[in-house]
Amino acid sequence: MASKVPTVGICSSKEAIYLSLQEGYDFVGVRLSTDALKQRVESLEPFENVQEFLDSEIDYHPEEHVNKVVGLTSEWIELDSNNALIAQRSEEILMKEVSFASYCGLASVVCNGPKIADNIMQYARSCSMILDSSFNINLLLQFPIESGNEDLFENWKMWNLVRTACKYNPRLQLALELPPSCSPPIELVNRWYAEPIDMITLSCMAFVPNPTGYPVLSRKLRAIFSLYIRKNPKVFLRDSDFPDKIGESPDYSIYMKHLFDTQPPAPLVEEFAGGYKDYLQIPLQPLSHNLENITYEIFERDPVKYAQYEQAIFSALNDRDEASVTRIAVVGAGRGPLVDCALRAAISSARTVDMIALEKNPNAFAMLLLRNRQDWAGKVSLVFGDMREWNPDYKIDILVSELLGSMADNELSPECLDGVQRVLNPHNGISIPSSYTSYITPIMSPKLWSEVRNMNDASAFARQYVVLMNSVDFLAPNDEFRFQPLWSFHHPNNETKLFTKNQHNRRSAAASFQATNPGILHGFAGYFEAILYKNISLSTLPTTMEEKSPDMFSWFPMYIPIEKPMYIPENSQLQVHLWRMTDGVRVWFEWSANTYLILRNGSQIHLSSTEIHNASGRGFSCLMN
Numbered sequence: 001m002a003s004k005v006p007t008v009g010i011c012s013s014k015e016a017i018y019l020s021l022q023e024g025y026d027f028v029g030v031r032l033s034t035d036a037l038k039q040r041v042e043s044l045e046p047f048e049n050v051q052e053f054l055d056s057e058i059d060y061h062p063e064e065h066v067n068k069v070v071g072l073t074s075e076w077i078e079l080d081s082n083n084a085l086i087a088q089r090s091e092e093i094l095m096k097e098v099s100f101a102s103y104c105g106l107a108s109v110v111c112n113g114p115k116i117a118d119n120i121m122q123y124a125r126s127c128s129m130i131l132d133s134s135f136n137i138n139l140l141l142q143f144p145i146e147s148g149n150e151d152l153f154e155n156w157k158m159w160n161l162v163r164t165a166c167k168y169n170p171r172l173q174l175a176l177e178l179p180p181s182c183s184p185p186i187e188l189v190n191r192w193y194a195e196p197i198d199m200i201t202l203s204c205m206a207f208v209p210n211p212t213g214y215p216v217l218s219r220k221l222r223a224i225f226s227l228y229i230r231k232n233p234k235v236f237l238r239d240s241d242f243p244d245k246i247g248e249s250p251d252y253s254i255y256m257k258h259l260f261d262t263q264p265p266a267p268l269v270e271e272f273a274g275g276y277k278d279y280l281q282i283p284l285q286p287l288s289h290n291l292e293n294i295t296y297e298i299f300e301r302d303p304v305k306y307a308q309y310e311q312a313i314f315s316a317l318n319d320r321d322e323a324s325v326t327r328i329a330v331v332g333a334g335r336g337p338l339v340d341c342a343l344r345a346a347i348s349s350a351r352t353v354d355m356i357a358l359e360k361n362p363n364a365f366a367m368l369l370l371r372n373r374q375d376w377a378g379k380v381s382l383v384f385g386d387m388r389e390w391n392p393d394y395k396i397d398i399l400v401s402e403l404l405g406s407m408a409d410n411e412l413s414p415e416c417l418d419g420v421q422r423v424l425n426p427h428n429g430i431s432i433p434s435s436y437t438s439y440i441t442p443i444m445s446p447k448l449w450s451e452v453r454n455m456n457d458a459s460a461f462a463r464q465y466v467v468l469m470n471s472v473d474f475l476a477p478n479d480e481f482r483f484q485p486l487w488s489f490h491h492p493n494n495e496t497k498l499f500t501k502n503q504h505n506r507r508s509a510a511a512s513f514q515a516t517n518p519g520i521l522h523g524f525a526g527y528f529e530a531i532l533y534k535n536i537s538l539s540t541l542p543t544t545m546e547e548k549s550p551d552m553f554s555w556f557p558m559y560i561p562i563e564k565p566m567y568i569p570e571n572s573q574l575q576v577h578l579w580r581m582t583d584g585v586r587v588w589f590e591w592s593a594n595t596y597l598i599l600r601n602g603s604q605i606h607l608s609s610t611e612i613h614n615a616s617g618r619g620f621s622c623l624m625n
């Protein structure tokens with residue numbers, strides 16, 4: 001992987017800005033006001049206002065490096081003080097400092113986090129007011145990763161209250177502080193990962209000399225960094241006036257950049273699609289829409305999916321009589337990659353095949369015509385049209401298709417394959433895939449939820465979204481059944497008579513999850529597993545993808561949002577209901593969630609419920625034609 005370019009900054013006086021940048025830091029944190037301001041504020045009478053800053057109170061003025069400066073607001077500010085006058089003065093000073101920083105053209109300011117949990121709403125109200133009174137500037141609240149008391153999640157809970165009170169304002173971000181001796185459990189590290197971490201702050205005291213005297217971070221801090229680096233935060237080194245114990249002029253910036261550069265490679269999917277992290281896409285509808293060339297081209301970049309299909313076709317051919325001629329039809333052939341797989345499998349299994357490719361997209365069909373002439377020596381029989389209306393005067397032995405969506409059946413593979421299965425040889429005809437199952441898990445993701453909310457579209461919470469998830473935390477990480485199956489489809493569908501109006505393809509499922517830690521439910525992540533043939537599978541499920549189809553990136557997970565985020569206390573149960581509905585013309589999904597508190601004696605108290613999302617498919621549905 002091309003390593004990310006790290007952004008490392010250091011705390012600096014205004015006089016040393018140039019020098020710090022010369023030394024290789026990408027940005028500097030500079031105090032906005034001097035101690036003289038504190039002294040004057042302390043000497044004011046209760047009824048007096050602070051008024052404008054005096055010359056001696058201002059520590060920074062706009063200069064040429066303004067785009068590399070982060071403003072540090074006064075450390076003595078206590079928005080959540082028990083003393084009403086101190087809290088009021090703090091708010092007044094913070095407002096003025098943010099306003100001044102904004103005037104200077106700074107992109108962000110860092111502000112102390114809250115200290116007193118009981119006064120958190122007072123703190124939150126001040127933040128809300130400051131955000132309302134400014135336009136462009138980001139307010140970075142500094143929170144230590146751990147609270148240092150029994151409730152490990154206390155700091156996160158405070159942050160969550162502030163963020164919620166400020167209506168998930170995108171300009172409210174985190175400066176996550178990693179104290180030198182911190183040792184947070186992985187659940188807490190993952191929890192913060194889902195939050196908008198713009199900056200990681202670290203004291204220079206956190207560095208220790210290695211055997212050759214260079215400043216390095218402890219193993220624990222390095223491990224936390226390795227995870228957070230994937231969020232591309234700024235790294236800010238505070239307290240730079242205390243580094244003496246580790247050498248003459250320790251170069252933290254070189255070390256931090258070395259740390260970034262020596263990270264293990266990111267998963268293959270990020271190499272191909274890193275730019276799509278947390279980017280919501282509305283699922284394709286390949287049945288009712290015709291896909292573009294570029295979409296096919298992107299599908300075809302995933303070598304793993306096609307290798308699995310080729311292996312499955314190879315195994316299926318191997319299981320057939322050597323002397324027989326096998327009729328293979330790729331239905332929904334697109335630009336032909338599965339035809340290539342089948343032809344290669346025929347050669348490697350030394351079987352004779354009669355190859356057919358069917359496609360209903362006239363534009364992709366034009367490509368099949370070209371490929372048949374150029375690559376397949378005219379040996380593939382091409383059929384144009386909808387597979388459900390195909391009436392060949394012969395039977396097919398192996399029906400190959402790839403009509404799967406992020407939750408398997410959501411692009412209407414069952415409806416298409418039901419309609420074409422009558423062309424299968426009734427004795428030993430098979431479908432590749434032979435079955436698929438969708439899975440679900442509850443997630444917290446302020447980022448994904450805000451993206452949906454910010455669409456400002458009445459149907460936004462009625463849709464599901466395909467997304468390469470990054471800023472996400474699983475809410476049931478300790479639950480043995482944290483990914484639960486919803487439903488499956490099998491092909492050919494021998495069990496049921498195919499009912500009118502597609503009713504045999506309705507499904508419903510309920511799943512319960514145990515959440516041991518507190519959190520916020522923002523919705524669900526959906527995945528799938530498909531069995532192509534015997535033990536050859538595709539999986540997007542985090543627990544099995546490594547074993548079944550490692551590095552496959554054709555499908556991103558599905559985000560199923562809920563409109564109103566729900567608070568989940570520790571030791572609660574989350575329940576989701578999902579329905580796959582159809583009226584014979586459309587297919588759509590509906591969903592709802594409930595939460596319960598589990599008491600020590602095992603009884604449950606109902607906490608809250610959502611409405612039914614996408615009721616009657618009024619917000620979003622897939623057309624069957």
Ligand SMILES: C[S@@+](CC[C@H](N)C(=O)[O-])C[C@H]1O[C@@H](n2cnc3c(N)ncnc32)[C@H](O)[C@@H]1O
Pocket residue numbers: 286287290291296299300331332333334335336337338358359360361364385386387388401402403404416
């Ligand atoms: C997800 S793409 C897969 C294309 C190709 N097989 C691949 O793996 O790259 C699904 C293809 O099926 C086609 N398709 C969907 N429904 C169909 C139907 N009912 N009849 C024929 N083709 C269909 C679409 O036009 C699209 O080309």
